[in-house]
Amino acid sequence: MRFTKLAVFGMGAVIAFGACSGAASPGASGGGGIAVKIGIELPMTGGEAPNGVPTANGVQLAVQDIQVPGFTVTISQQDDAVNGKHDATQGAKNMSTLVNDSQVLFVVGPYNSSVAQAEIPVSNAAGLMQCSPANTAVQLTKPWGSAKPTDLRKTNPDKIAYVRVATTDDNQGSGMADIAYNTIGAKSVYVLDDTQTYGKGLADAFTNTFTKFGGTLLKRDGVSDKTTDFTSYVTTAKGLNPAVVAYGGVTTSGLGLFRKQMAAQGLQTIPFVGGDGIVDGSFATASSFLQIAGDGDTNSYGTVAAIHDIPDAAAFATKYKAKFNTDPGSYSAPGYACTQIFLQALKAVGSGVTDLGQLREKIRAYVADSGNKYDTVLGSFNFDKDGDTSQHVISYYKFDPTKKDWAYFKQRDFTADPVK
Amino acid sequence: MAIDFGRWRGPIVVAGFLLAAYALMVVSAGAQAQDQFINALTIGAVYALIALGYTMVYGIIELINFAHGEIFMCGSFVSWWLLTTLGFTGAIGDPLVLGGVLVLTFITAMVVMGIVGVVIERVAYRPLRNAPRLAPLITAIGMSFILQNIVFVTISNSIVTIPQILPNTALTFGPIAIRQINLFVIVLALGLMVALQVFVRRTTLGRAMRSTAMDREAAQLMGVDINSTIALTFFIGSALAGAAGVVQGLYFGVTHFQIGFQAGLKAFTAAVLGGIGNTTGAAIGGFVIGFIEVLASSFGYGRWSEAAVFGTLILVLIFRPTGILGQQLADRA
Incomplete structure (x- = not known):
């Protein structure tokens, strides 16, 4: 009652x-x-x-x-x-x-x-x-x-x-997997999502492509978007010792906090990959992923579902x-x-x-x-008959510790260069 | 707030529970079992600290103080304000300075939140003490929103970073490795709980609280000042929530004006699980919830963590409607 x-x-x-x-x-x-x-x-x-x-x-x-x-x-x-x-x-x-x-x-x-x-x-x-x-x-x-x-x-x-x-997130998730598998060279991953529409879909898409590339999924879980306690998930990561952690979600669901708690348990050397939900401004931007992640943000990667090199x-x-x-x-x-x-x-x-x-x-x-x-x-x-753009470009970002901001390093056009 | 179960039954049950939890963690987390156990103890300690305030207030005036979660949230903002005003940005290396700042932060947050608790009682609950039971429940919900509103308008409506002043060092005691912050939180929470027990059981004011909880009229006839005893209960309960708020900042390094709702809900559940009105029960309930959450995540079913917590609550209440420590509830409840 x-x-x-x-x-x-x-x-x-x-x-x-x-x-x-x-x-x-x-x-x-x-x-x-x-x-x-x-x-x-x-x-x-x-x-x-x-x-x-x-x-x-x-x-x-x-x-x-x-x-x-x-x-x-x-x-x-x-x-x-x-x-x-x-x-x-x-x-x-x-x-x-x-x-x-x-x-x-x-x-x-x-x-x-x-x-x-x-x-x-x-x-x-x-x-x-x-x-x-x-x-x-x-x-x-x-x-x-x-x-x-x-x-x-x-x-x-x-x-x-x-x-x-x-x-769409099938492409964005593929972009994240591309970063994890090809840029970072990771062969094993621990995948989390914030249980929301966007976060779960993105994590699913990431997992599909990452395993298609030949990577190994060590564990998959979801974390409530309302908690501030990620310590047990970080401890799980410690036990799995993955080459990369991928997380589908947004900063307000606590992704920055997760990254911060990774650093607290000494796991900042494990790279972290997220989608456009975490590419939300520099270290100086109030409440941004980078600001909340603090010392743990080195080695973080993110994507944006839009073309970076605009004409x-x-x-x-x-x-x-x-x-x-x-x-x-x-x-x-x-x-x-x-x-x-x-x-x-x-x-x-x-x-x-x-x-x-x-x-x-x-x-x-x-x-x-x-x-x-x-x-x-x-x-x-x-736009195609469903309302989706014919432009399928994902931009890749990496945290730049000297500028304390996201630095663009690459974009991939999934129409011209699809995942095989 | 009476505690009357067999002298050894309690410790045996607690030890059994901890052993079972540890065994499950070994199964699910392997080498990380110890870390997961410490994670559970730490978050459980936070829930327990908040749950104490719920249960104390319920024990004495049979009110579910919905504003209590917000007291916890405000406590974290007091520590944020103090630490940033003092100019700290990260870990403090000098142990003397660190100790001084910690004592100052805890005392400030506990006193400030204690006073806020007393004021809330005076303004929103005391005038309604003899009103129908729904009325103070609504004013409690009202106070909860007012506190949230004050914080989000005057401070911030998004995630606020709190300086983590405790150095992130790991300590080893033989086979046990524990981070300083976890040890600090667990010891602090247990210390505050023991202090509360001693106060309630051994002091005159504690006896006044117990007698008011048992029978308000009789206590009054015996010369207990009911108003100040109730105010004292609110002060202590709110101070404990304030301390939990400081822990939130030290441990997680962030706060948000809405964390009180979720934490309050968990702590309230802990109080009910343990047997509302019973302080030992609330503490046990807090730890039980901490363990369930961490076990869910450790087994890879983090998605189901809330269902696991509330499912356990339902199961316990079906078999023991008065909670784990099953206090006799007053018939007005």
Whole structure:
């Protein structure tokens, strides 16, 4: 009986702190024309700020850079972080807010795959196109294990209202395995995940490819994302003595803490590989993986599910720095690219249409059409019939102890160079 | 808070449990059994320290003090504030300075959280002492959110790093190798528990607490100041949670405004498992939960750790509805 009370208590927590954010903030597009909005649905606060803020900045920059004659584009900014951590329920709520604002024609977001799972049914029912700059969980667009994307599109199974410019975790997991097996030269691994949609999927994909390469899986386990005590898992690692530890998850699930506790038990020499959930800023970034991992972070590797060598990287970085006075984040350019897709669609189908509902559907249909190609800051690509990008590039990062930051060292295009 | 089980039954059961746990660790972790055993003792000690406050408060006013987990969380933030204000960033090499800073940190956190506990009791529970039982439960939940809210608005809503001032050295005693921090946490927790037992059993104030727990009206008639006795109970329970908060910082080096919920839930479970209202039971419950968690992970079923903890709770409660040490519950409960 006590636990019923506690469960209610927990739900109360979500409801009590759920009601935040949601005001429209002006974009920079000048001139007259029909007022329309692009929604940004990202985690913006707390431990998630290093994820959401640079990505949202990418959207702002694109809205400022690119004008569409006949339209004034402003931004409706939403935040799916509740108490500083991304929250699927809040994401779905934000998506409803955006759906109910008839001026919103397109949404950039979300950042986290678990949030996308809650949002896709909402955007699909309303026919509002959303473009995620960072989601990598495979089952959002393609069948993966027992999960089917059509389970998320119950209202309109055949209408795509979700695309993403990041590639999927089967590729990202392969990238991690590539680092572990080929860069580090590890033949044995201890694999953990944070039991969440993204973390588990990534760890599964890693394990598949690592064993395909010929590596040995010593042990596989999952750790609750709410604990701070990883000592027993670290002790297990000590006993297994793997050549590498791979962990699917994000910093807010405690991956930095795990790495720190590895160092405390003297295991900092064992390399650590994670996905884009840990490439979230330098040692100086508050609450980032590197800051929390502290002395244990040497020998850490991470991936980003986006192309690093973008066609005009220097120009983009300069433009970004001029506006925000800081370097772009891993998903700033993807945020920019999602916005370019929207603006290209608006340009293509918008002229003469004054009914916003009709316009929203025309944009959805345009972006869902796999025949349309986009020339973006990430390079040119199109979406397949499921909404996945044709660009399958994973960027590899290693911790650089002198700069105390992630250093990019390689990218691999899994279309041109697939895992054999 | 009475402890009345056969003189030798308790130690035998505890020794049997520890042996069984160690045997399971040898099976699951092999050469790492000793390390896993120490991990379990350490996290168990933290749960036990928090569980003591739950059980003491329940013993004396039959209230589940839901704000207690947040006291633990606030304690960790007090240690963070003190250590960063003093300018420490890592391990302190000089044993004298280290000792001084440790004493200062523990006393500060324990006194501050003790006072916070007393204030919460005065503000949120005392006015409702004769109200229906649901009312103070709700104010307790309310206090819990207020404390979380204060911390996340004024300090941080993400993971905060606490300087780990204890050097990370391993000590060896014959065949046993243990890191300094683990030994420190275990000894500290056991020391505080023994001190609590001595206080409750041997001092006049302790006798006042025991008599208030048994029969409030009768105690009052015998000249016990009920209000200050209850306040004292809150002070001690909250101080222990404050000490656990400091341990959180020393051991893990991080805190977060929401750690109180999870830790509080585990500690509350420990208190129920041990027999709520019984201090020895709460301590035992804390260690039992520590061992279950570590065993789950050691066997490679970390995913199932919560199910294992609460499954054990259900099993114990089915066969011993009053918990391991089975205290007679007051009929109001």
